[in-house]
Amino acid sequence: MKRAARHEIAPLLGDQDIGLEARMSSDDHHSLRLWLRLLACSTDIETEIRKRLRAGHGMTLARFDYLAQLHRHPDGLRMSALSRFLMVTGGNVTGLTDELEKDGLVQRDAEPGDRRSYRVALTAKGRKVFEKIAQEHERWVVELFGGISDADRQQLYTLLGRLRLQLSARHDTPQESPSP
Numbered sequence: 001m002k003r004a005a006r007h008e009i010a011p012l013l014g015d016q017d018i019g020l021e022a023r024m025s026s027d028d029h030h031s032l033r034l035w036l037r038l039l040a041c042s043t044d045i046e047t048e049i050r051k052r053l054r055a056g057h058g059m060t061l062a063r064f065d066y067l068a069q070l071h072r073h074p075d076g077l078r079m080s081a082l083s084r085f086l087m088v089t090g091g092n093v094t095g096l097t098d099e100l101e102k103d104g105l106v107q108r109d110a111e112p113g114d115r116r117s118y119r120v121a122l123t124a125k126g127r128k129v130f131e132k133i134a135q136e137h138e139r140w141v142v143e144l145f146g147g148i149s150d151a152d153r154q155q156l157y158t159l160l161g162r163l164r165l166q167l168s169a170r171h172d173t174p175q176e177s178p179s180p
Contacts (some may be wrong), residue, residue, distance in 0.1 A: 045144055052140055057133055066096050067130040076121030
C-alpha cells in the first residue's frame, strides 16, 4: 500500500524514480497525502452532486451555481460581477444567461447609465425553481456527510477554517522564491 501511494504522488512531483523519500520529510509526505485526500473528497462530492442535479432536475452544476449567486443578490448582478463570482469567462456567463433567460429563470436588463452593461436577476419563477432545488441540494450534502459524527464534522470544519486563514495570510504576504 505504501508503494502504491508513492507511485501516485511521484508523477505530481516530477520524480518518477527513487529518492523521493530522501527529499521529503515524513511531514511533507503527510501534507501531500492530506492535500490529495482533500482533493479526492471534494471531487467525489462534486461528482455526486452533478449526477443528482442532472438526474433529478436536468440541471448542470454551472447553472445551479449561477442561480445561487443571483439568489444571494436579490437586486441582481452585473454580468461582469457574476463572471468574477463564478470564476468563469464573460462568454460563459453570456451563454448561461441566454439559456436561463430562454427558460424564464433570469431576466437581463440594460444597466442604467451604462448601455454596454447588463444586470441579471432571478425571475419569480427562477427564485421558486432555485429554492426548491437548493433545499434538495442541502439534503444531499447532509446525506453525504451523514457517516461522520457531529463532533468530527465540527472539528473538520474548524481545521479547514484554520487552513483557509493560513492560506489567505500567505496570499496576502509576499513569499520568497523557494531555493532549488
